[in-house]
Amino acid sequence: MSRLLDNKLSRRRFLGLSSCALATVVVGSQVKVLRALAKSGEVGDLTRLPDKSVFTSCEMCVNKCGVIARVRNGVIYKLDPNPDYIKSRDMLCARGNAGIKAMYDPDRLKYPLIREGKRGEGKWRRASWEEALDLVAKNLTELGEKYTRAGTMFLSTEGFQEHFFLMLAECYGSPNTVRHPTLCLASNIQGFGATFGTNPTPDVLNADYIIMSGANRAEAFITPDTIDLLKGDGGRRKLVYLDPRFTKTSAKADEWYPIKAGTDMAFILALIHVIVTESLYDRGFIETMTVGFDQLAVHIEPYTPEWAAAECDIPAADIRRIAREFAAAAPKAVYYQGRRSSFFSNDTQMRRAMAILNAIAGNWDVPGGMIPNGKIKLAEHVYIAPWYDDIPDRLDQGSVTYLSAKDGAWLHFRDRVLAAEPYPVKGMMIYKQNPLQAAPNRAKTLQMMEQMEFICTIDITMSDTAWYSDVVLPEATYLERMDPVESLPGILPVLSLRYQCAEPLFESKPNLWIMQQIAKRLDEEVFESFDYTIEEFVDHQLSNNPAAKQMLEEKGVYYESPTPVYRSSYGKPLRTKSGKIEIYSEKYAENGLDPLPVYTAPEAPPAGRYRLLVGRHAYFTHGTTQNNPWLHDLMPENTLWLNTQEAKKLGLKHGRMVQVKSPVGVQTLKLEVTEKIRPDCVYMAHGFGVLSRGLTNIYGKGACDAALIEDKACPISGNAAMHETFVEISPA
Amino acid sequence: MTNKRYAIVLDTRKCIDCKACTVACKAENGVPIGRDNYRNWVTTEKLRGTYPNLGQSFTPGQCMQCGNTPCNHVCPTKATGVNPDGLVTVEEKKCIGCKYCMTACPYNARYYNEETKAVDKCTFCAHRIYAGGLPACVETCPTKVRVFGDLNDPNSEVSRLLAKHPSRVIKPEMGTKPFLFYLM
Numbered sequence: 001m002s003r004l005l006d007n008k009l010s011r012r013r014f015l016g017l018s019s020c021a022l023a024t025v026v027v028g029s030q031v032k033v034l035r036a037l038a039k040s041g042e043v044g045d046l047t048r049l050p051d052k053s054v055f056t057s058c059e060m061c062v063n064k065c066g067v068i069a070r071v072r073n074g075v076i077y078k079l080d081p082n083p084d085y086i087k088s089r090d091m092l093c094a095r096g097n098a099g100i101k102a103m104y105d106p107d108r109l110k111y112p113l114i115r116e117g118k119r120g121e122g123k124w125r126r127a128s129w130e131e132a133l134d135l136v137a138k139n140l141t142e143l144g145e146k147y148t149r150a151g152t153m154f155l156s157t158e159g160f161q162e163h164f165f166l167m168l169a170e171c172y173g174s175p176n177t178v179r180h181p182t183l184c185l186a187s188n189i190q191g192f193g194a195t196f197g198t199n200p201t202p203d204v205l206n207a208d209y210i211i212m213s214g215a216n217r218a219e220a221f222i223t224p225d226t227i228d229l230l231k232g233d234g235g236r237r238k239l240v241y242l243d244p245r246f247t248k249t250s251a252k253a254d255e256w257y258p259i260k261a262g263t264d265m266a267f268i269l270a271l272i273h274v275i276v277t278e279s280l281y282d283r284g285f286i287e288t289m290t291v292g293f294d295q296l297a298v299h300i301e302p303y304t305p306e307w308a309a310a311e312c313d314i315p316a317a318d319i320r321r322i323a324r325e326f327a328a329a330a331p332k333a334v335y336y337q338g339r340r341s342s343f344f345s346n347d348t349q350m351r352r353a354m355a356i357l358n359a360i361a362g363n364w365d366v367p368g369g370m371i372p373n374g375k376i377k378l379a380e381h382v383y384i385a386p387w388y389d390d391i392p393d394r395l396d397q398g399s400v401t402y403l404s405a406k407d408g409a410w411l412h413f414r415d416r417v418l419a420a421e422p423y424p425v426k427g428m429m430i431y432k433q434n435p436l437q438a439a440p441n442r443a444k445t446l447q448m449m450e451q452m453e454f455i456c457t458i459d460i461t462m463s464d465t466a467w468y469s470d471v472v473l474p475e476a477t478y479l480e481r482m483d484p485v486e487s488l489p490g491i492l493p494v495l496s497l498r499y500q501c502a503e504p505l506f507e508s509k510p511n512l513w514i515m516q517q518i519a520k521r522l523d524e525e526v527f528e529s530f531d532y533t534i535e536e537f538v539d540h541q542l543s544n545n546p547a548a549k550q551m552l553e554e555k556g557v558y559y560e561s562p563t564p565v566y567r568s569s570y571g572k573p574l575r576t577k578s579g580k581i582e583i584y585s586e587k588y589a590e591n592g593l594d595p596l597p598v599y600t601a602p603e604a605p606p607a608g609r610y611r612l613l614v615g616r617h618a619y620f621t622h623g624t625t626q627n628n629p630w631l632h633d634l635m636p637e638n639t640l641w642l643n644t645q646e647a648k649k650l651g652l653k654h655g656r657m658v659q660v661k662s663p664v665g666v667q668t669l670k671l672e673v674t675e676k677i678r679p680d681c682v683y684m685a686h687g688f689g690v691l692s693r694g695l696t697n698i699y700g701k702g703a704c705d706a707a708l709i710e711d712k713a714c715p716i717s718g719n720a721a722m723h724e725t726f727v728e729i730s731p732a
Numbered sequence: 733m734t735n736k737r738y739a740i741v742l743d744t745r746k747c748i749d750c751k752a753c754t755v756a757c758k759a760e761n762g763v764p765i766g767r768d769n770y771r772n773w774v775t776t777e778k779l780r781g782t783y784p785n786l787g788q789s790f791t792p793g794q795c796m797q798c799g800n801t802p803c804n805h806v807c808p809t810k811a812t813g814v815n816p817d818g819l820v821t822v823e824e825k826k827c828i829g830c831k832y833c834m835t836a837c838p839y840n841a842r843y844y845n846e847e848t849k850a851v852d853k854c855t856f857c858a859h860r861i862y863a864g865g866l867p868a869c870v871e872t873c874p875t876k877v878r879v880f881g882d883l884n885d886p887n888s889e890v891s892r893l894l895a896k897h898p899s900r901v902i903k904p905e906m907g908t909k910p911f912l913f914y915l916m
């Protein structure tokens with residue numbers, strides 16, 4: 001795959017050529033995009049308005065970094081980082097900078113669309129909001145009568161206006177909200193929650209020693225962690241990084257170990273073994289703050305570094321040394337748990353092992369350790385959802401040990417829809433979620449969608465999921481709407497607010513307006529819960545905190561302290577059963593789960609097959625920003641990484657097209673022969689191989705990992721296990 | 733003497749190749765879409781070693797605002813000019829698109845902008861710094877790889893960094909006297 005570098009060296013080839021050599025240049029500036037759209041009658045003419053700067057926060061990924069939008073004549077021409085926004089430390093990443101192009105994007109959804117042809121055929125009719133909303137309300141009402149109100153599932157993913165969508169589900173009367181966590185971090189929340197009563201945040205800035213398992217922070221951005229990992233201490237900090245791939249985080253790490261995928265728990269248990277047997281733990285801390293250390297000491301005996309070395313391909317001497325270094329650096333040391341933990345079906349127990357290691361080293365609520373999240377209080381939004389008598393339990397009730405009633409268990413839910421067990425689900429309301437890219441086994445998701453009687457998607461672009469819907473409603477982008485205040489928890493908790501930076505383009509509308517319109521059509525009683533403007537909603541949220549209102553207006557952010565507050569959890573019971581850090585989990589034992597993490601080796605790839613790894617990087621957010629013109633420029637398609645030696649064995653050359661076959665799907669993409677991956681694995685970046693022709697820059701490019709990954713999951717948290725699929729590679 | 737001499741000092745050890753600087757620049761300076769159009773860049777250097785002993789570095793760059801400017805010398809219309817503070821500029825209206833400067837620049841720092849019909853390049857975001865701001869790439873960088881400032885001010889961060897750490901410039905043999913300094 002060519003990179004900017006190659007292009008940089010090759011751009012001289014245009015020297016001396018006439019300008020027609022570049023005739024296909026696409027317009028660059030926002031004003032020019034608007035002029036082009038105005039010419040075709042899609043937007044009105046540009047007006048002259050005064051220059052202004054508006055505070056908002058980025059919605060190109062989930063970090064919500066602080067932004068100042070620079071606006072001239074009503075057009076946003078630049079997004080600058082907000083220096084006062086302590087969470088993102090005065091930076092915007094490539095996606096954040098490309099936010100303008102999400103708004104001024106010719107591929108945007110412009111007006112409501114109603115499907116004309118078959119699902120997925122791409123035949124649409126432009127409809128008025130009136131007609132589209134009537135159709136949505138009519139279907140919701142009819143589905144409710146036919147299948148009870150649980151017969152419609154509500155899929156969404158986090159965002160400042162998701163609250164209104166979840167409210168609609170509740171007021172409509174469906175218990176079946178299916179959110180993203182079980183495709184992402186549910187096992188992290190579960191594993192750390194079972195140990196600490198919360199999923200804490202590692203204090204990256206102040207830690208002297210950090211171990212990361214596959215959390216590719218140099219590419220998968222988390223603010224402020226990504227920033228803090230590289231700056232702030234002039235290189236004093238040590239980073240040990242485990243990943244079957246040589247990522248950009250590997251390039252920045254002090255030590256990189258290409259661990260055998262799925263064996264991280266063995267590595268962690270061996271670290272615990274060394275720390276326990278050599279008495280390197282924090283005895284005082286363990287005595288006052290934890291329960292179950294004695295059971296751990298016995299449990300850990302067989303997990304020697306020598307044993308682990310054979311499991312994970314990391315030398316025993318290194319494991320021993322890392323354990324000692326980690327203990328010596330404690331409590332300013334963290335085993336960083338990462339965010340996405342949808343790797344293996346043992347993920348919850350693996351995250352438990354990480355939590356236990358942090359606990360015995362005493363890395364709790366002190367500088368450089370694991371810090372329970374602070375959160376700033378907002379006035380609660382109290383509303384009354386109507387009561388319906390005939391509503392059954394969630395469809396996925398009882399499918400996993402710990403089911404979140406708000407999030408559900410994505411893959412289990414889909415299986416039950418397909419089996420119509422215990423009842424049929426025939427309607428889908430979707431806000432921002434894109435399961436055709438996000439959920440493993442795309443064929444199965446398509447099957448689930450096929451049996452739906454009605455599907456409505458609210459989004460800003462024609463995602464694959466929108467493409468397979470019956471009604472598509474265009475939402476205003478984050479730059480075009482005011483959003484509720486969001487209280488972002490963390491080491492540096494902040495309140496974040498989006499002021500509206502520009503008028504919504506085309507006929508797009510904020511989600512609150514869309515929800516109000518649907519509510520109105522459903523029932524007067526339902527509408528009562530939605531009857532306010534966004535300004536009134538925000539005023540209410542801040543009604544107990546005038547200081548917050550003022551600081552948000554002046555600085556675009558509110559915080560109580562610009563530096564972390566430590567030790568706030570000391571002297572108080574934690575939110576665990578015992579009130580202490582649970583090394584041994586009584587709760588797990590009662591539920592028939594291993595009370596201490598027990599290692600089982602992952603299945604090895606069968607001969608001739610490779611383990612498929614998926615991953616994120618700094619240019620794209622999940623399946624959402626690949627089509628953004630500026631980001632697309634950085635990486636126009638994905639490739640399949642295959643180790644050089646393996647490629648030689650298979651006789652496959654760099655750059656050729658290959659077919660990748662898994663038990664659930666086949667995809668074709670370009671081969672990237674590289675040293676950057678273990679010989680037993682292959683990798684492709686997420687978010688390509690789209691079905692939607694509405695994504696004109698990327699349609700027909702690269703391959704879709706969701707089409708290949710099998711639907712396996714962690715039985716405790718329900719989290720998808722995305723690294724348990726083996727694929728065959730052949731010439732295409 | 734109140735004259736300024738602007739420079740950028742880079743600590744590439746902090747660079748994670750995230751390309752935020754490249755995209756910020758495109759937005760700030762209306763650089764047309766297309767992979768051949770850019771005012772700044774991040775070179776993903778060749779992988780060192782073989783599996784599993786690997787290393788890689790990333791090198792951001794842009795116009796070096798040279799002290800001795802081959803681009804300026806060859807410009808037939810004086811479209812390229814040098815400000816007293818060292819910033820090298822291109823006056824759009826005067827540029828006839830002959831591209832001599834593109835050939836002359838040893839750093840491939842210039843491109844031809846089809847929209848403005850003129851050669852374009854990094855000016856350290858002159859319009860931003862004259863208004864008291866920072867170059868867009870400097871400001872947006874997550875890890876603050878680039879530091880911008882005035883070398884004529886001994887107390888500026890750039891002066892202090894260069895006094896404290898050894899540094900290098902790219903292609904010193906060309907005699908261009910670049911003002912982009914890479915810390916070693």
Ligand code: SF4
Pocket residue numbers: 058059060061062063064065088091092093094095096097221222223
């Ligand atoms: S990390 Fe990047 S995309 Fe995510 S919120 Fe921050 S600036 Fe936006």
Ligand code: SF4
Pocket residue numbers: 746747748749750751752753754774790792872873874875876877878
């Ligand atoms: S923004 Fe900073 S870290 Fe990212 S590529 Fe540019 S110089 Fe490197």
Ligand code: SF4
Pocket residue numbers: 794795796797798801802803804820836837838839840841842853908
């Ligand atoms: S880097 Fe190239 S364009 Fe910039 S001043 Fe030097 S020679 Fe001129």
